[in-house]
Amino acid sequence: xxxxxxxxxxxxxxxxxxxxxxxxxxxxxxAVVTESSLTSHPVKPNHPTKVVLFFNSGVxxxxxxxxxxxxxxxxxxxxxxxxxxxxxxxxxxxxxxxGDYALKYKVFAADGHFTENVIRFRVDKP
Amino acid sequence: MFIQGLANFIDDFLGGLMLISxxxxxxxxxxxxxxxxxxDSSAGKSAAPRPVIAICVRILxxxxxxxxxxxxxxxxxxxxxxxxxxxxxxxxAYLGTxxxxxxxxxxxxxxxxxxxATQLDASPHNRxxxxxxxxxxxxxxxxxxxxxxxxxxxxxxxxxMAMTVIHQLAAAVWFxxxxxxxxxxxxxxxxxxxxxxxxxxxxxxxxxxxxSVLLLLSTxxxxxxxxxxxxxxxxxxxxxxxxxxKVALMGGALYFAYRNHKAGKEWKQFGASADLxxxxxxxxxxxxxxxxxxxxxxxxxxxxxxxxxxxETTATVSEVAYMFSPRLPKISSPxxxxxxxxxxxxxxxxxxxxxxxxxEWSDYNHNISGIFLTGMCLVAMLSYTGRFRWTSYWPxxxxxxxxFLFFRSDAETWPLGPxxxxxxxxxxxxxxxxxxxxxxxxxxxxxxxxxxxRPDADRLRYMxxxxxxxxxxxxxxxxxxxxxxRSEYLIQSTHTAMGLLAVVVASGRWLELRLAGASESSxxxxxxxDEGHVAGFLSILAMFIxxxxxxxxxxxLY
Numbered sequence: 001x002x003x004x005x006x007x008x009x010x011x012x013x014x015x016x017x018x019x020x021x022x023x024x025x026x027x028x029x030x031a032v033v034t035e036s037s038l039t040s041h042p043v044k045p046n047h048p049t050k051v052v053l054f055f056n057s058g059v060x061x062x063x064x065x066x067x068x069x070x071x072x073x074x075x076x077x078x079x080x081x082x083x084x085x086x087x088x089x090x091x092x093x094x095x096x097x098x099g100d101y102a103l104k105y106k107v108f109a110a111d112g113h114f115t116e117n118v119i120r121f122r123v124d125k126p
Numbered sequence: 127m128f129i130q131g132l133a134n135f136i137d138d139f140l141g142g143l144m145l146i147s148x149x150x151x152x153x154x155x156x157x158x159x160x161x162x163x164x165x166d167s168s169a170g171k172s173a174a175p176r177p178v179i180a181i182c183v184r185i186l187x188x189x190x191x192x193x194x195x196x197x198x199x200x201x202x203x204x205x206x207x208x209x210x211x212x213x214x215x216x217x218x219a220y221l222g223t224x225x226x227x228x229x230x231x232x233x234x235x236x237x238x239x240x241x242x243a244t245q246l247d248a249s250p251h252n253r254x255x256x257x258x259x260x261x262x263x264x265x266x267x268x269x270x271x272x273x274x275x276x277x278x279x280x281x282x283x284x285x286x287m288a289m290t291v292i293h294q295l296a297a298a299v300w301f302x303x304x305x306x307x308x309x310x311x312x313x314x315x316x317x318x319x320x321x322x323x324x325x326x327x328x329x330x331x332x333x334x335x336x337x338s339v340l341l342l343l344s345t346x347x348x349x350x351x352x353x354x355x356x357x358x359x360x361x362x363x364x365x366x367x368x369x370x371x372k373v374a375l376m377g378g379a380l381y382f383a384y385r386n387h388k389a390g391k392e393w394k395q396f397g398a399s400a401d402l403x404x405x406x407x408x409x410x411x412x413x414x415x416x417x418x419x420x421x422x423x424x425x426x427x428x429x430x431x432x433x434x435x436x437x438e439t440t441a442t443v444s445e446v447a448y449m450f451s452p453r454l455p456k457i458s459s460p461x462x463x464x465x466x467x468x469x470x471x472x473x474x475x476x477x478x479x480x481x482x483x484x485x486e487w488s489d490y491n492h493n494i495s496g497i498f499l500t501g502m503c504l505v506a507m508l509s510y511t512g513r514f515r516w517t518s519y520w521p522x523x524x525x526x527x528x529x530f531l532f533f534r535s536d537a538e539t540w541p542l543g544p545x546x547x548x549x550x551x552x553x554x555x556x557x558x559x560x561x562x563x564x565x566x567x568x569x570x571x572x573x574x575x576x577x578x579x580r581p582d583a584d585r586l587r588y589m590x591x592x593x594x595x596x597x598x599x600x601x602x603x604x605x606x607x608x609x610x611x612r613s614e615y616l617i618q619s620t621h622t623a624m625g626l627l628a629v630v631v632a633s634g635r636w637l638e639l640r641l642a643g644a645s646e647s648s649x650x651x652x653x654x655x656d657e658g659h660v661a662g663f664l665s666i667l668a669m670f671i672x673x674x675x676x677x678x679x680x681x682x683l684y
Contacts (some may be wrong), residue, residue: 032431056435057279062219065212069475104473108210112137112204112225112273113429114211118475 063108141425150189153302168550190239296341360434362441381411408640413632455493463661496677503670524571591636598628613684634665
């Protein structure tokens with residue numbers, strides 16, 4: 001049905017497509033936290049802590065924000081960085097008094113979807 | 127806040143429109159190759175005449191213009207959403223995202239398609255222009271690989287990306303082909319060539335349609351297994367439920383496709399088929415409704431986390447079944463003061479206290495709406511007996527329903543709450559969708575009332591199925607602001623089921639109206655019922671089931 005030139009063009013395009021997909025840099029879509037270090041390593045009172053959030057996929061760090069929320073819903077922005085593995089995010093938590101807190105994150109996945117969620121945690125007395 | 131709510135909603139909606147326009151472009155190219163045989167120099171008499179090719183080019187151009195407009199708007203909206211959510215706009219970081227680059231590439235490619243289609247408009251047989259269009263299609267299809275779930279996976283990433291792209295391609299062939307058939311039919315009165323080509327197009331598309339469905343299934347099944355993983359994942363998460371909805375809708379579309387294919391075969395075998403011109407065009411129109419629903423569901427899927435990633439927050443099948451189980455509707459509501467008293471605790475981040483008053487308020491709203499709708503449907507069903515004239519006034523219930531919704535759907539906003547009308551409407555995506563739903567209910571009531579009671583309201587009749595389809599799409603893309611996955615999903619499960627049924631309402635009523643024009647003999651089914659009436663009754667039945675879901679609705683406490 002197709003002339004030879006078109007067939008050649010189509011097969012070359014298919015090869016290029018497969019190579020492009022196979023060798024492209026990793027980029028990620030819809031991100032949700034599947035696990036966090038808060039479960040295995042609870043935050044100790046009055047100590048700075050590095051919390052690790054494990055996402056099901058990666059996020060665009062420069063377009064994401066994490067806030068520490070304290071009693072009365074007071075929001076403090078916190079520093080974030082990429083972890084060692086893909087999908088890991090490091091969150092710097094300042095020294096905290098015992099009490100109830102939350103991490104509110106707004107992350108931007110590479111497919112353009114924002115995910116907002118809250119992780120609640122407690123800092124127990126020593 | 128003002129922009130964020132609106133931007134979020136528009137962003138999801140644009141996703142569906144982009145899939146549709148993508149399908150129009152890609153589908154047109156495949157149509158040109160297999161049905162019109164543009165590249166087949168040996169086609170001779172079986173090649174498509176110039177006016178038929180011109181129809182294909184018009185759809186190609188329309189798809190390209192729409193995709194360019196939607197893609198450009200999406201990039202802009204996404205930027206606005208970023209600025210509104212983050213409080214600042216890191217433009218450099220945004221311009222460097224894969225989302226932006228892939229989107230920009232699609233925008234440029236669609237502009238290329240517009241240029242080529244303009245050339246083809248002037249000269250539909252221009253082989254170079256067709257070759258350029260075919261070449262542009264390749265990167266257009268490939269660029270989709272970076273906008274799907276597969277790109278985010280840590281395992282089988284490349285296979286999933288490739289499989290999703292093939293899945294999208296198959297869907298585009300199906301929807302694009304159906305759109306071509308639709309336009310071909312509507313051009314037949316002005317173009318004799320289109321009229322003559324109609325049976326050939328139906329028979330040729332039959333096999334292409336079968337191939338695209340097989341490709342859809344063979345790629346969709348492994349994707350579903352990879353992303354859903356279990357029965358609870360299928361029925362207990364938003365992702366799974368949307369996949370189930372997609373399958374159900376596809377079943378409906380397949381039924382129409384089968385009827386079209388059958389009529390085509392009949393024509394090929396006997397040289398004539400009454401259904402080919404009396405029913406098939408209307409089945410194709412109904413199929414279009416259903417496929418548009420499928421594409422919007424597909425777009426919504428991309429904003430849901432795959433079921434396998436949220437095992438901890440997946441609802442069980444019995445929890446979902448409980449949401450749909452019959453019970454006595456709630457006919458008393460907490461006072462507005464009781465509701466507002468619990469709001470601060472309900473929306474708090476740290477010291478969150480679920481509000482019983484809020485869930486009871488919501489239950490009451492849904493249950494009373496359900497009573498309205500169920501009552502209306504019972505009257506509408508009675509109208510099919512043809513014995514009681516007053517029953518044709520059943521759509522007046524929609525007007526009452528819209529007034530009820532206006533006052534009750536968002537208690538914290540005007541007219542009952544302290545947040546102003548404009549601020550709440552455009553500052554919160556959920557409130558915005560509720561406002562649209564209220565307006566829709568009102569318009570449905572006014573228009574359908576006129577359509578059912580005034581014999582001269584010919585065109586107005588079609589507004590009901592169109593608005594129902596729009597309402598269905600709204601329900602299928604409906605989102606709640608909180609991100610408590612399990613409770614949110616349980617709410618969403620009822621909305622998704624109602625969205626699916628709204629598509630049935632739309633296509634059933636559409637068929638009823640369209641088949642009313644078919645001749646007496648050809649519109650009978652085997653059982654002796656008029657097919658148009660059966661479709662219309664099914665439409666009312668679907669609305670009745672929606673009414674029941676609403677009447678038994680119970681919001682989980684969260």
